Amino acid sequence: MAHGRKRKAGRRHPCGKLVQPGKAETLREVTATVLEARQRQYGVSARQAKDERLGSAIGRLAFAGKITPEQLAAAELYGDLMARNRAVMGLPPLHPHSAGGLLLDEGIFGRSVTEYDPDYVAKIRKRAAATILMLRAADSDAVAATGRRPSVLVHAVVCYEADASAWGDADIRNLGHGLEALVSLFGINASCKI
DSSP states (O other), rough: OOOSSOOOOOOOOSOBBOOHHHTTHHHHHHHHHHHHHHHHHHHHOGGGGGOGGGHHHHHHHHTSSSHHHHHHHHHHHHHHHHHHHHHHHTTSSSSOSSHHHHHHHHHTTOOOOOOOOHHHHHHHHHHHHHHHHHHHHHTOOOOOOOSOOOHHHHHHHHHHHHHOOOOHHHHHHHHHHHHHHHHHHTOOTTTOOO
């Protein structure tokens, strides 16, 4: 029978010493972890897991073929515009990257408040208002009589990263209708590359 302390669990160096928890992972290890998680979670091959579209909810819909590349480009422009609109309005980001970042954004740690050029603010607010009006127009002329409104679906998937993989056909059709409205608003054509 062995005497002494039990051996601590954890990763070890080839010599047997424990790897210190303060040591940062290398970029290769982080990437490997992300790719393994994508394979497990989305049931894709190792090659498919490298596709950057799997990194967002709207990208996963494009990867699955439920939306077109043009619709994906319009969704990305919409997400960027809504993030800029929140920033010029003085609102915190929807998804802060850390608790410290949230505290900085809220001014708790004394972050200097960015002063935007009034012309830039007016331009962003005008573009955001036009985008919201276009989505509301898409709500009124949606083909699918059942399901949720296109504006709600687009905002949920793009801004809140709602998982749409289990949505019904009516919701996917309405989402596509809302994204098509954005494609026409932003002037995206089939020759546009993402």
